[in-house]
Amino acid sequence: MIRQKYVDEYIQLYKTGKIKLNKERLLLIKFVQKNILNNNDVYFDDELIEKCIAFGEKWYFPLAAFQKFLIAFVFLFWKKNNRVVFRKFLWMLGRGGGKNGLITVISNFLISELHGIEDYNISIVANSEEQAKTSVDEAYKCVKKHEVLQRAFKATLTKVVSKKTNSIFTFRTSNGGTKDGLRDGAVIFDEIHQYEDNKDVRVHISGLGKKPNPREFYIGTDGYVREGFLDKLKEKAMKVLNGEARWNSLFPFICKLDDEAEANHPDKWEKANPMLCEPRSDYAQGLFDTIYEEYEDLEEDPSNYEEFMTKRMNLPKVDLEKSVATWEEIEATNREMPDLSGQECIGSLDFASIRDFAACGLLFRDEEENYIFKTHSFVRKEFVDKHYAYSRKNNDNVKNQIKLAPIREWEQQGLLTVVNEPTINPQIIVQWFVQMREHYLIKKVVADNFRMEILRPFFEEEGFEVEILRNPRAIHSLLAPRIETAFANKKIIFGDNPMQRWYTNNVLVVTDKRGNKEYMKKEQVKRKTDGFQAFVHGMYRADEIQLGNDFFLDAISF
Numbered sequence: 001m002i003r004q005k006y007v008d009e010y011i012q013l014y015k016t017g018k019i020k021l022n023k024e025r026l027l028l029i030k031f032v033q034k035n036i037l038n039n040n041d042v043y044f045d046d047e048l049i050e051k052c053i054a055f056g057e058k059w060y061f062p063l064a065a066f067q068k069f070l071i072a073f074v075f076l077f078w079k080k081n082n083r084v085v086f087r088k089f090l091w092m093l094g095r096g097g098g099k100n101g102l103i104t105v106i107s108n109f110l111i112s113e114l115h116g117i118e119d120y121n122i123s124i125v126a127n128s129e130e131q132a133k134t135s136v137d138e139a140y141k142c143v144k145k146h147e148v149l150q151r152a153f154k155a156t157l158t159k160v161v162s163k164k165t166n167s168i169f170t171f172r173t174s175n176g177g178t179k180d181g182l183r184d185g186a187v188i189f190d191e192i193h194q195y196e197d198n199k200d201v202r203v204h205i206s207g208l209g210k211k212p213n214p215r216e217f218y219i220g221t222d223g224y225v226r227e228g229f230l231d232k233l234k235e236k237a238m239k240v241l242n243g244e245a246r247w248n249s250l251f252p253f254i255c256k257l258d259d260e261a262e263a264n265h266p267d268k269w270e271k272a273n274p275m276l277c278e279p280r281s282d283y284a285q286g287l288f289d290t291i292y293e294e295y296e297d298l299e300e301d302p303s304n305y306e307e308f309m310t311k312r313m314n315l316p317k318v319d320l321e322k323s324v325a326t327w328e329e330i331e332a333t334n335r336e337m338p339d340l341s342g343q344e345c346i347g348s349l350d351f352a353s354i355r356d357f358a359a360c361g362l363l364f365r366d367e368e369e370n371y372i373f374k375t376h377s378f379v380r381k382e383f384v385d386k387h388y389a390y391s392r393k394n395n396d397n398v399k400n401q402i403k404l405a406p407i408r409e410w411e412q413q414g415l416l417t418v419v420n421e422p423t424i425n426p427q428i429i430v431q432w433f434v435q436m437r438e439h440y441l442i443k444k445v446v447a448d449n450f451r452m453e454i455l456r457p458f459f460e461e462e463g464f465e466v467e468i469l470r471n472p473r474a475i476h477s478l479l480a481p482r483i484e485t486a487f488a489n490k491k492i493i494f495g496d497n498p499m500q501r502w503y504t505n506n507v508l509v510v511t512d513k514r515g516n517k518e519y520m521k522k523e524q525v526k527r528k529t530d531g532f533q534a535f536v537h538g539m540y541r542a543d544e545i546q547l548g549n550d551f552f553l554d555a556i557s558f
Helices: 005-015 023-035 046-059 065-074 099-110 134-145 147-152 199-205 229-241 260-264 266-271 282-297 302-312 327-331 381-388 399-404 407-412 426-436 449-461 472-488 498-505 530-540
Strands: 042-044 076-078 088-092 121-126 153-155 159-162 168-173 184-189 215-220 251-254 344-350 357-365 371-380 416-419 441-448 466-469 507-511 517-521
Touching: 005 023, 005 046, 005 065, 023 229, 023 251, 046 065, 046 099, 065 076, 065 088, 065 099, 065 251, 088 229, 099 121, 099 134, 099 184, 099 215, 121 134, 134 147, 134 153, 134 159, 134 168, 147 153, 184 199, 229 251, 260 266, 260 302, 266 282, 282 302, 327 472, 327 498, 344 426, 344 530, 357 426, 357 530, 371 381, 371 426, 371 498, 371 530, 381 416, 407 416, 426 441, 426 449, 441 449, 441 530, 449 466, 472 517, 472 530, 498 507, 498 530, 517 530
Parallel strands: 088 215, 088 251, 121 168, 121 184, 184 215, 344 441, 371 416, 441 466
Antiparallel strands: 042 076, 153 159, 159 168, 344 357, 357 371, 507 517
């Protein structure tokens, strides 16, 4: 069994009840004991660890126990080749937890002669220049403050350079379009909750490996983007902690509340922000006082609750007065579709505008009271070109548009059809239902009256029964309890359909003074809800679906 005093100290703090840990960090302790402390193939470079900690405490600030714990794993190596064991690090903790300060210390040390690797360049990447330059600016001010450091480093507002190793610490924005071919030793991605995908990440790490011991640091607090880069990284982290992925593929340090109710217990806040554990430094006490004031203000102004839970407690919270379901409930719709061949269903349609989106769907039920929704969308090319950069090349600076809805990706998955016409032709919508009728028994097609007067003759010509909702808004309040209960009890199945999850996450629930609920859009142009509205239309007649129907072509007289 190998030992490292800062790792042992941190584990002992928990065992003696001096610190509180959330579930993810409890898993991390077990993970460390199993895969590292009982692994004779690895070693901690105690000399580098001590040098890094001494460097940070002499020139920056006293380091907390958790920060020393994290530093130890930055300098964990394989005995066979002296290469780093962990290339990727994920640090997630509540706002104010000192992650930027720690990454500044580590970055400044890694470019220094104390680390001793020449040209070990480090880039810190964020969506905005203001955020990206935070750590570089901190290092710049530190160097300028101390004459001894000025002899070792040349510091400007844009970069810090080690005079002996020629290593550079600088910042970049996350637009990776012109960053191919970098020769960094380490890359730091800050505020990772804002990344919608890994495209920019791939560009920035493409140059790693040209210097020994490459490292990637992913740091930040959770955010509001769902199914983006961070959610996938958290999923990988849990697989690592649970032994379902290669153990050294990621070192995950995730601090968050275990339960929303813990927000009402300030002594539990250290689960989300380890800086708040006792005894507190002056900085930590000031941070605690600030958070406590924000907590007290929620009583007078609860509108900041979502922000408080997401940013301070690192526990993303969806305001159920504004959203139709929590993200966890929406994500739970990603269940395997059962075999629905020959089953009875309700067809549904939302066709708000012939110039942008149309969503078609089939709603099924099963014996376990699951609502199963199979859907397909039609979108106009001109509209998705304008708002989601559908036709742009990948290297164009259009990431913000693509992030809103990855239309091309969804098209490749068969979730939508792009129509290159002035309007969406009603016939292609009807033909989708005709094709579906070859496999399923469509009892009727339900839609609102906004466009159905146009479509009705085409449907009836094909032999479909049509029901038009004259006042679709009135059914929202009627169906809201059923829909909310179905989401809460995980009784809705969309299959692996990120587009339908996107539609649902875009829904704004508006409650009037009488308590009536209406499903609106969180944003009028780009955050579409057509697929969810089609689901609602189907739910209006869900009780008419007969269970256990088997539909066979040979039972029909032609």
